[in-house]
Structure formats: structure tokens, C-alpha cells
Amino acid sequence: MLYIVYDHIYAHNKDYIRLSKKLSYLLRHGAIKEGLSIRTDGFSPIDQLLSEKLQGYTLEDIKKVVETNDKRRFILRENNGNWEIKATQGHSINNINNLYLKQLDHVDFDIIHGTYYRNWESIKLKGLSRMRRNHIHFSKGLNFICGLRKSAEIYIYIDFEKAKREGLKFFESENEVILCAGNDEGIIERKYFLKVYSKNWEILDLD
Numbered sequence: 001m002l003y004i005v006y007d008h009i010y011a012h013n014k015d016y017i018r019l020s021k022k023l024s025y026l027l028r029h030g031a032i033k034e035g036l037s038i039r040t041d042g043f044s045p046i047d048q049l050l051s052e053k054l055q056g057y058t059l060e061d062i063k064k065v066v067e068t069n070d071k072r073r074f075i076l077r078e079n080n081g082n083w084e085i086k087a088t089q090g091h092s093i094n095n096i097n098n099l100y101l102k103q104l105d106h107v108d109f110d111i112i113h114g115t116y117y118r119n120w121e122s123i124k125l126k127g128l129s130r131m132r133r134n135h136i137h138f139s140k141g142l143n144f145i146c147g148l149r150k151s152a153e154i155y156i157y158i159d160f161e162k163a164k165r166e167g168l169k170f171f172e173s174e175n176e177v178i179l180c181a182g183n184d185e186g187i188i189e190r191k192y193f194l195k196v197y198s199k200n201w202e203i204l205d206l207d
Contacts, residue, residue: 019057019065023054027087031093039098043085043086045083046062050062073088089137091134104172104178107160110140110142111158112141112148113156114148115152126187127182134181135181136180136188137179139178153198153199156196159192159194162192163180193206
């Protein structure tokens with residue numbers, strides 16, 4: 001049985017917020033470093049998480065975090081009587097390469113990356129980098145639930161058709177975030193920027 005929860009409600013309880021942050025770290029970045037089991041599809045056994053890294057929490061606490069996470073970051077499922085959980089996207093663990101991702105052949109929405117003024121000069125010069133993550137993240141349009149931070153100061157629109165024509169592959173995650181690994185160096189070059197706006201809807205110069 002698979003549980004994908006779409007509630008847009010914050011977990012106000014600080015313990016749940018702390019638990020959500022711990023899960024994000026373990027499932028996206030730290031599982032192997034912390035000695036936890038994690039499969040190539042991103043799922044980890046909840047029993048091990050609770051016994052080794054999340055002492056003091058329960059399965060019900062994890063269910064509550066999944067149900068109330070505003071970004072829909074986690075998927076919980078019962079597999080042959082054992083509960084498992086994964087992060088839907090945002091991984092930096094290299095061997096998580098079998099996530100359920102839908103490759104995009106065409107789009108009827110804007111593909112947008114949100115960033116900040118402090119990063120803009122570097123992005124103009126070098127393009128968007130996936131950094132230590134497996135993918136660069138984008139939103140479907142101006143979606144501040146999944147894909148864009150509300151604090152973003154700059155919106156970079158991607159020329160999907162040109163990027164696809166020149167070999168870049170875009171995918172949609174289970175929580176509707178758009179992902180692209182970039183080129184062989186993990187970069188989406190500036191030539192694929194369709195337009196760039198500030199949060200005040202001023203057009204930013206690419207030169």
C-alpha cells in the first residue's frame with residue numbers, strides 16, 4: 001500500500017518540524033554516511049530509522065510528518081508488512097538513481113528556477129549548477145508549494161524546447177517538482193535561460 005499525501009498544512013508542533021528536518025537529511029543526504037539502509041529507489045526501512053537515528057519518535061509521528069508536510073517531500077508505504085519511507089527529490093546520494101521520475105517530452109507550463117541576488121552574478125557567468133545534488137530543481141510555473149521558495153528573489157525561466165533539442169533531459173518528481181541533471185558537468189548553461197525576472201517583475205539583463 002502506497003501513501004502519497006497532498007495536504008498543504010504545516011506541522012506547527014516543533015517536534016514534528018525537527019523530525020521533518022531529520023528525515024530530510026537522512027533520506028536525501030546522510031543515509032549511507034550514517035550507516036542506514038537505503039535502496040536505489042530512495043526507500044529506507046522505518047524500523048531502522050526509529051531504532052538507530054530517530055529514538056523517541058514513533059511510526060505515528062512519521063505518519064503525521066508525511067501527512068502535514070507542506071512541500072510533499074516524503075512518501076510512506078507499507079511493503080509486505082514493513083513500513084518504508086523516501087524523500088521524493090532533493091537527493092545528493094549518488095546511488096539513488098532509480099527514483100520514480102516521469103521524463104518530460106513536452107510541457108504546457110513554465111519551468112522556473114528560483115534563486116537569490118547573492119547568486120546571480122555567478123549564475124550569469126557559469127549557468128545553473130546542481131552543486132552536490134543529483135538534480136537542479138525547478139517549479140511548474142510560479143508554484144511556491146512545490147519547487148519555489150517563497151523567499152526567492154529571482155526567477156529564471158528555462159527554454160525547455162531548446163534545452164531538450166540539445167540533449168538535456170527534464171523529469172517530474174512525484175511531488176511535481178521539475179528536475180534536470182544538467183550537462184556532463186552538472187550545469188544548465190545560460191544559453192538555455194529564456195528570461196529572468198526579479199521578485200518585483202523587473203527583467204534582469206543576461207549580459
